[in-house]
Amino acid sequence: xxxxxxxxxxxxxxxxxxxxxxxxxxxxxxxxxxxxxxxxxxxxxxxxxxxxxxxxxxxxxxxxxxxxxxxxxxxxxxxxxxxxxxxxxxxxxxxxxxxxxxxxxxxxxxxxxxxxxxxxxxxxxxxxxxxxxxxxxxxxxxxxxxxxxxxxxxxxxxxxxxxxxxxxxxxxxxxxxxxxxxxxxxxxxxxxxxxxxxxxxxxxxxxxxxxxxxxxxxxxxxxxxxxxxxxxxxxxxxxxxxxxxxxxxxxxxxxxxxxxxxxxxxxxxxxxxxxxxxxxxxxxxxxxxxxxxxxxxxxxxxxxxxxxxxxxxxxxxxxxxxxxxxxxxxxxxxxxxxxxxxxxxxxxx
Amino acid sequence: xxxxxxxxxxxxxxxxxxxxxxxxxxxxxxxxxxxxxxxxxxxxxxxxxxxxxxxxxxxxxxxxxxxxxxxxxxxxxxxxxxxxxxxxxxxxxxxxxxxxxxxxxxxxxxxxxxxxxxxxxxxxxxxxxxxxxxxxxxxxxxxxxxxxxxxxxxxxxxxxxxxxxxxxxxxxxxxxxxxxxxxxxxxxxxxxxxxxxxxxxxxxxxxxxxxxxxxxxxxxxxxxxxxxxxxxxxxxxxxxxxxxxxxxxxxxxxxxxxxxxxx
Numbered sequence: 115x116x117x118x119x120x121x122x123x124x125x126x127x128x129x130x131x132x133x134x135x136x137x138x139x140x141x142x143x144x145x146x147x148x149x150x151x152x153x154x155x156x157x158x159x160x161x162x163x164x165x166x167x168x169x170x171x172x173x174x175x176x177x178x179x180x181x182x183x184x185x186x187x188x189x190x191x192x193x194x195x196x197x198x199x200x201x202x203x204x205x206x207x208x209x210x211x212x213x214x215x216x217x218x219x220x221x222x223x224x225x226x227x228x229x230x231x232x233x234x235x236x237x238x239x240x241x242x243x244x245x246x247x248x249x250x251x252x253x254x255x256x257x258x259x260x261x262x263x264x265x266x267x268x269x270x271x272x273x274x275x276x277x278x279x280x281x282x283x284x285x286x287x288x289x290x291x292x293x294x295x296x297x298x299x300x301x302x303x304x305x306x307x308x309x310x311x312x313x314x315x316x317x318x319x320x321x322x323x324x325x326x327x328x329x330x331x332x333x334x335x336x337x338x339x340x341x342x343x344x345x346x347x348x349x350x351x352x353x354x355x356x357x358x359x360x361x362x363x364x365x366x367x368x369x370x371x372x373x374x375x376x377x378x379x380x381x382x383x384x385x386x387x388x389x390x391x392x393x394x395x396x397x398x399x400x401x402x403x404x405x406x407x408x409x410x411x412x413x414x415x416x417x418x419x420x421x422x423x424x425x426x427x428x429x430x431x432x433x434x435x436x437x438x439x440x441x442x443x444x445x446x447x448x449x450x451x452x453x454x455x456x457x458x459x460x461x462x463x
Numbered sequence: 464x465x466x467x468x469x470x471x472x473x474x475x476x477x478x479x480x481x482x483x484x485x486x487x488x489x490x491x492x493x494x495x496x497x498x499x500x501x502x503x504x505x506x507x508x509x510x511x512x513x514x515x516x517x518x519x520x521x522x523x524x525x526x527x528x529x530x531x532x533x534x535x536x537x538x539x540x541x542x543x544x545x546x547x548x549x550x551x552x553x554x555x556x557x558x559x560x561x562x563x564x565x566x567x568x569x570x571x572x573x574x575x576x577x578x579x580x581x582x583x584x585x586x587x588x589x590x591x592x593x594x595x596x597x598x599x600x601x602x603x604x605x606x607x608x609x610x611x612x613x614x615x616x617x618x619x620x621x622x623x624x625x626x627x628x629x630x631x632x633x634x635x636x637x638x639x640x641x642x643x644x645x646x647x648x649x650x651x652x653x654x655x656x657x658x659x660x661x662x663x664x665x666x667x668x669x670x671x672x673x674x675x676x677x678x679x680x681x682x683x684x685x686x687x688x689x690x691x692x693x694x695x696x697x698x699x700x701x702x703x704x705x706x707x708x709x710x711x712x713x714x715x716x717x718x719x720x721x722x723x724x725x726x
Contacts, residue, residue, distance in 0.1 A: 159632045187631040200629035204647040213643070214633035265634065 116269055116301040120157050121166035122150075122325075129153055129325040132167070135301040135318075137268075142316025142333070143305045146344055150325040151305040152197065155271045158303070159194045160187035171301070172268050188217070190269075193262035197274040199254050201246035207257045208233065208242040214265040232264040233257075236290065252283040256290070263294065270300040276311055288314060309348040313337065321345055339461050341382065350415070352385040352429050358460060369426040372402045374455040381460045389457020390431035392421055393450045394441055404452040412443050423449055490709070497706055498699040505703040513680045514688035515707065521596065521684060522664035525603040529611040529660045537612045541619035552616075556609040563606050567673025570605060574598075575674070598675035599682050603664040611660040618652025619645075658719040662712060 115136050122129040129150040135141040145151045156162045158169060160176065163184065169177040171192070176185045193214070201210050208229050215225035230242060236256045246254055255275065262270060275291060276284050292315055295302055306312050312319050313333040321329040321336065321344070329341040340346040346353030356365040358377035364370055371383065397404055407425025414420075419438055422430045429451050438444060498505065505511060539545075540552050558566050574581040574592050585591045592598040626648065630640045646653075668686040675682040677691065685708055693701035 161628050161632065187628075188634045188636050190632075192632065194629075194632045196625070196629060200623075200626055202626060202630070202644060202647075213630070213635070217630070217633055217635035217639055261633070 115172060116158075116303070117168075117170040118158060119167035120154055120169065121164060122153065122157055122162060123165045124153065127153065127325045129157070131320070131322060131325070131327050133320050133327070133330070135269075135303055137172075137301050138299055140295050140298075140302040140304055140315055140317045142312035142319045143303060143322060144307065144309065144312045144319055144345075144348075145322040146307060149322050151307075151322060152273050153325075154322070155194060155273050155303065155305055158269065158271060159192050160185065160190050191265075191267050192269040192271060193265055193267035194271040195258050195262040195273060195275055197277055199246075199258035199278075201254055201257055201261070203246055206243045206245055207238065207249070207253075210246065210257055211260045211264050214261065218265065229260070229264055232260045236260050236263075236294075250283075251279055252287060255279060255283075255287055259291070259294065267300050270298060270302045272302070272304045274305055274307070276308070277306070291315060309337070339382070339459070340384065341463065346384070350387065350420075352383075352387065352390070354383040354385070354427050355463070356381055356383055361455070363458075363460065365427050367427050369405060371453065371458060372455050373458045373460050375460060377460045377462075380463055382463050384459040384461075385429065385453055385457055387420055387430045387432035388418075389454050390429055391452045391454075392423075392431040392433055392437070392441065393452070394448075396450050397452050400452060403455065404450055406448050406450050409443060409446045409449055412438065419443070421449065423451055425451065429453075493702060493706055493709065496698075497702050501699065502703055502706075505700050506707060510679055510688065511700075511704060511707075514683055514685045514704070517596070517599065517680075517683065518665055518685040521599040521603055522607075522661055522667075524600045525607055525664045526611075526657060526661040528600065528604045529608040530657065533608045533611040533656075533660075534615060537615035537619060540612070541616045556613055558606050559609045559613075563667065563669030563671075564673050566605055567602060567670035570602060570670060570674040574601060593674060594676045594678055594682060596681065599671055599684060602670040602674045603667045606667050606670050607660045607663040610663050611656040614652050614656030614659060615649065618649040618656075622648045655719065658715055662715060665708070665711070 115134065117134045119132040120129060127148070127150055131150070131154055133141065143151050143154060153162065157164060157177075164177050164179050166179055167177070168175065168180075171190070174185075175181070175183050176190055177183060202213065205213065208226060211233055212225040212229035215228055216222065220228075233239065233242065236259055238253065238256050238260060241249065241253060241257070244253075246257065249257065255278070259275070262272070272291075276288055279287055288311065295304075295315060304311070304315055316333055319329075319331060319333050319336045320327055321342065323342060323344055329336055329345060336345060337349045340349055340351065340353055343353055354365050354367075356363045356371075358373070358379060358381045360376045360378075361373045362370065363373055363381065363383055365383070373383070396406070405425050407423030407428065409421060410424045410428075411422040412419060413422075414435070415432075417435065418432050419435050420430055420432055421443055422428070431451055433441070433443075441449070536555060540548065571593065572578050574584075576582065576585060576591055576593060581592060592601055622645070626644055627640050630644045635643065666686060667684070668690065671682070671684060672687055672690075677683050677687050679688075683691070685704060689701050689704045689708075692698070692704065
């Protein structure tokens with residue numbers, strides 16, 4: 115069980131995060147580039163000194179600047195898998211994997227045996243003597259995974275473990291990683307900026323932006339009720355802020371919507387693009403929940419097309435691909451958006 | 464190594480060929496002018512063997528000194544954070560561009576019999592550097608060690624230090640990190656630096672003759688012996704000894720490629 119309260123002052127970022135991870139649990143740390151995800155991992159592993167806070171792992175205090183406690187990285191039962199793997203280029207795959215065991219004083223034979231056992235588990239048979247430079251990206255990734263797992267850490271940290279892989283290998287490696295994490299008895303922290311990784315691999319999510327936590331919860335909770343523009347964009351929904359008086363929603367940036375469920379006070383408003391219909395003319399006989407906007411972007415998402423409109427409020431709607439031609443979306447210009455009250459979800463911020 | 468083939472350019476080829484020949488002709492001169500008939504007797508004469516022995520001993524000793532003291536200096540220059548680092552780097556690598564004879568005079572003024580360090584050292588311990596083998600080693604170290612320092616420093620700078628972080632996070636103590644990660648990664652520059660230093664020490668002339676003098680059997684290294692032979696009219700002897708140095712240098716160059724890699 116990890117209990118972390120991390121406060122750091124860096125030149126470009128002030129980091130202040132607190133979270134716990136149970137043994138066997140996978141915490142997905144989600145956030146945009148530069149938000150402090152990797153910095154959090156470097157602090158946990160002991161490569162960055164804390165300015166304040168405390169890191170406790172299985173009852174052992176690893177970091178506590180107030181008490182002048184700082185266990186050096188090499189004495190922490192933590193493995194960190196780096197985003198760019200950082201395999202030792204001069205060592206063979208098996209020497210890389212066995213490195214942590216050898217460093218802990220395990221004799222060569224035993225270390226190699228354990229290393230090749232872990233490599234076999236990750237489908238790396240036959241690559242023992244290969245040097246990292248001669249391996250594919252997917253193989254290097256698995257060697258890095260093996261090197262992190264082989265020491266049976268109490269805390270396993272994975273920094274963007276799938277980010278450097280191409281799309282074709284990503285799916286396989288994600289499946290492998292999920293199996294590995296399911297069997298893991300360590301506390302696991304996975305850093306990612308990919309929502310799919312967070313949902314597929316995480317038991318719980320922590321979203322950080324600009325060095326602070328903006329949302330925590332299960333993947334289902336977070337994706338159903340995003341609390342920041344960043345998460346809403348990842349999930350692919352419209353997120354608006356406003357004030358509710360019954361079913362009337364006055365939006366912060368201007369505009370008014372009528373929801374289905376009554377509420378009071380400040381609210382977050384989520385509208386799925388599929389609930390936003392789009393037309394060239396003002397929909398007849400409809401007064402509420404419709405407004406005009408200029409087309410600002412048209413994107414193909416699978417078998418649907420998303421249209422982004424700059425209006426009050428700005429909104430993204432979804433149409434079938436045939437509509438691109440029918441509505442001449444590629445010509446730009448003005449569109450009308452209409453929202454079904456049933457497609458509006460309202461919750462407190 | 465190059466995937467792209469260089470298209471043929473006559474002017475480029477001509478200039479490159481002239482450059483190559485510029486280096487080849489003097490070697491041919493040495494080979495054709497050598498007293499092949501008397502080669503063995505010249506080389507195995509006592510004075511030649513003394514000079515060769517001195518040269519090897521002194522150049523190896525100054526290489527060891529470079530490793531012992533130059534490595535920590537290179538480490539601090541690459542990784543240390545202290546004021547005046549640029550000045551320290553400038554001063555310690557100055558001998559690379561300084562005429563060696565100037566270095567020899569400077570050494571005399573510091574470590575010579577009347578030098579501000581040499582004089583008290585002589586009075587206190589009776590140790591005097593000029594006109595001794597130790598003096599030769601000091602002169603050679605002064606001129607050659609900077610090559611080791613800058614080569615190793617640039618090796619330390621260009622290595623990915625995050626690999627050391629990775630090693631530490633895997634439980635390696637500082638010494639293990641150094642031995643198993645840092646050292647292997649900077650090995651090519653370490654090897655290159657060592658060989659360069661040794662070669663420079665072996666060829667040292669100006670600082671040696673100025674600071675340590677030219678005593679046959681004591682401070683007369685190969686370059687000094689060659690110079691004396693040539694200037695006293697024993698050209699055959701000078702050429703024969705020169706060829707010995709050429710062979711030794713060639714062997715080292717080939718050996719360096721082997722251990723340090725490169726194409």
